[in-house]
Amino acid sequence: MIIHHPLLGPRDAQEFTYLGDATLIDRPDAMAEGALEAFDAYLHLRDNPAGTHRELWYHEVGDRSWLVVTRDTRTHEITQVELARDVALSKGRGR
Amino acid sequence: MRYSAFRLFAEALRGHRGWRPAWRDPEPQAEYDTLIIGGGGHGLATAHYLASRYGARSVAVLEKGWIGGGNVGRNTTIVRSNYLLDGNEPFYEHSLKLWEGLEQDLNYNAMFSQRGIINLYHSDAQRDAYIRRGNAMRLHGADAELLDAAGVRALYPWLNFDNARFPIQGGLLQRRAGTARHDAVAWGYARAADRRGVDILQNCEVTGLRIDGGRITGVDTTRGPIRARKVGVAVAGNSSRVMEMAGLRLPIESHVLQAFVTEGLKPLIDGVVTFGAGHFYISQSDKGGLVFGGDLDGYNSYAQRGNLPVPEDVIESGMAIMPAIGRARLLRMWGGVMDMSMDGSPIIDRTPIEGLYFNGGWCYGGFKATPASGLTFAHLLATDEPHPTATAFRLDRFRRGYPIDERGAGAQPNLH
Numbered sequence: 091m092i093i094h095h096p097l098l099g100p101r102d103a104q105e106f107t108y109l110g111d112a113t114l115i116d117r118p119d120a121m122a123e124g125a126l127e128a129f130d131a132y133l134h135l136r137d138n139p140a141g142t143h144r145e146l147w148y149h150e151v152g153d154r155s156w157l158v159v160t161r162d163t164r165t166h167e168i169t170q171v172e173l174a175r176d177v178a179l180s181k182g183r184g185r
Numbered sequence: 186m187r188y189s190a191f192r193l194f195a196e197a198l199r200g201h202r203g204w205r206p207a208w209r210d211p212e213p214q215a216e217y218d219t220l221i222i223g224g225g226g227h228g229l230a231t232a233h234y235l236a237s238r239y240g241a242r243s244v245a246v247l248e249k250g251w252i253g254g255g256n257v258g259r260n261t262t263i264v265r266s267n268y269l270l271d272g273n274e275p276f277y278e279h280s281l282k283l284w285e286g287l288e289q290d291l292n293y294n295a296m297f298s299q300r301g302i303i304n305l306y307h308s309d310a311q312r313d314a315y316i317r318r319g320n321a322m323r324l325h326g327a328d329a330e331l332l333d334a335a336g337v338r339a340l341y342p343w344l345n346f347d348n349a350r351f352p353i354q355g356g357l358l359q360r361r362a363g364t365a366r367h368d369a370v371a372w373g374y375a376r377a378a379d380r381r382g383v384d385i386l387q388n389c390e391v392t393g394l395r396i397d398g399g400r401i402t403g404v405d406t407t408r409g410p411i412r413a414r415k416v417g418v419a420v421a422g423n424s425s426r427v428m429e430m431a432g433l434r435l436p437i438e439s440h441v442l443q444a445f446v447t448e449g450l451k452p453l454i455d456g457v458v459t460f461g462a463g464h465f466y467i468s469q470s471d472k473g474g475l476v477f478g479g480d481l482d483g484y485n486s487y488a489q490r491g492n493l494p495v496p497e498d499v500i501e502s503g504m505a506i507m508p509a510i511g512r513a514r515l516l517r518m519w520g521g522v523m524d525m526s527m528d529g530s531p532i533i534d535r536t537p538i539e540g541l542y543f544n545g546g547w548c549y550g551g552f553k554a555t556p557a558s559g560l561t562f563a564h565l566l567a568t569d570e571p572h573p574t575a576t577a578f579r580l581d582r583f584r585r586g587y588p589i590d591e592r593g594a595g596a597q598p599n600l601h
């Protein structure tokens with residue numbers, strides 16, 4: 091698989107490590123009501139779709155950026171690659 | 186029709202004209218007591234034990250394709266019970282004991298061959314870990330022997346003992362482990378279940394679960410709706426997709442695992458060997474092909490095929506312990522979709538939907554589990570109680586903080 095890094099262009103997927111579903115960006119608020127259930131779901135439960143999947147890849151032997159890759163889990167075709175930082179900021183998350 | 190040496194002889198004399206199909210191809214009935222979704226090893230074994238041990242009379246297995254077309258027909262057939270943790274080891278040892286009597290029970294030759302597995306160790310720390318594992322196995326009634334380098338050399342003199350980075354110091358041997366013919370396991374269970382009246386419905390994909398007031402009432406299929414009191418789901422890599430029909434999210438990701446086979450060679454490896462410093466395992470099929478595999482590709486996939494970095498990594502590992510493999514030509518490679526759970530261990534449990542039961546999360550180790558998975562799932566379906574050897578495989582163990590994590594990798598399915 092080739093991942094089209096937004097800054098570095100086409101890179102071999104072997105340069106990356108894989109974390110999982112990009113919803114991992116949406117870390118629950120530990121102080122909120124129902125945090126226990128929210129963290130159980132965050133840590134353990136996954137949609138695991140057959141089809142379009144937004145997922146986190148880390149450019150470990152490259153520029154060490156986190157990317158959000160949109161990929162079809164039935165064909166491995168990649169349709170979109172974004173910097174995870176941009177995705178997180180657009181959701182209103184700071185550091 | 187019972188299979189026997191006498192029957193074979195008699196058929197040979199009359200030109201093999203008397204053989205009959207090993208199972209029927211019935212039309213779906215409108216209603217059954219119990220439906221099993223998934224005609225893989227686990228679904229078929231569940232049906233067999235439900236009918237043979239729990240006296241169930243009205244059971245059907247629903248398979249979207251043909252039986253044995255899923256992981257049961259794609260795996261590398263290693264059967265062993267060399268687990269460490271309490272929740273796992275009694276279950277896998279129970280399974281190995283069932284394998285030992287399986288062919289008599291099914292009246293079917295599954296070519297189960299207890300040729301032994303050796304896990305190589307390459308460092309002092311790894312030896313200590315294997316001593317601990319071997320002791321845990323023996324405490325649960327399994328067999329385990331620690332071999333030093335000379336002991337391994339006596340079995341496999343051609344291994345690369347003096348590898349500069351990963352010299353072979355010895356290995357943990359389980360002599361009762363082995364391999365079986367994967368297709369024959371599916372077919373044997375199917376035939377045995379069919380003989381007790383289980384309907385095996387192929388080309389029958391479940392497209393919806395009918396739930397009324399928190400209770401399962403039946404399923405929708407490509408061959409029409411079927412009513413049922415109880416429904417057991419055993420669909421391996423498709424677990425999340427089927428359980429989504431009941432509105433449930435699972436602690437599971439689907440990943441692709443590849444395997445490889447070379448051209449047929451003269452007898453070379455009479456057991457199973459695993460590399461301890463990378464991920465590589467190998468055995469030789471009865472046809473002579475070297476059957477080997479290694480790691481997952483590592484990303485979510487339903488593709489049933491992987492990418493080339495994994496073959497490169499697996500074959501590099503193979504070359505490290507067994508340079509001779511470089512002379513063999515690869516015949517085929519393929520992939521299967523693994524139901525990777527959050528702790529690398531399976532789930533056999535009730536669900537929040539009354540009458541709906543779940544069996545999954547087998548990762549890449551569910552073939553060896555086939556008999557015990559079927560038996561314990563049948564026990565749960567028939568009695569509503571977990572079988573004594575499968576009490577740890579609860580769906581809610583993650584929330585409660587009781588994962589069964591052999592690898593110690595945490596909630597990261599692609600690392601188990």
Ligand SMILES: Cc1cc2nc3c(=O)[nH]c(=O)nc-3n(C[C@H](O)[C@H](O)[C@H](O)COP(=O)(O)OP(=O)(O)OC[C@H]3O[C@@H](n4cnc5c(N)ncnc54)[C@H](O)[C@@H]3O)c2cc1C
Nearest residue numbers: 223225226227249255256257260261263391521551552553
């Ligand atoms: C390459 C590879 C190597 C492996 N090596 C080993 C090994 O050496 N040792 C070991 O112990 N394990 C091994 N495994 C793991 C083992 O094969 C699986 O864990 C086990 O086979 C899973 O259980 P099953 O046989 O019931 O699955 P499957 O055979 O996959 O059965 C599930 C069935 O459900 C059906 N299904 C799915 N959705 C639906 C639906 N909606 N309606 C109806 N039917 C449906 C599928 O078509 C399929 O036939 C390996 C797996 C792979 C891929």
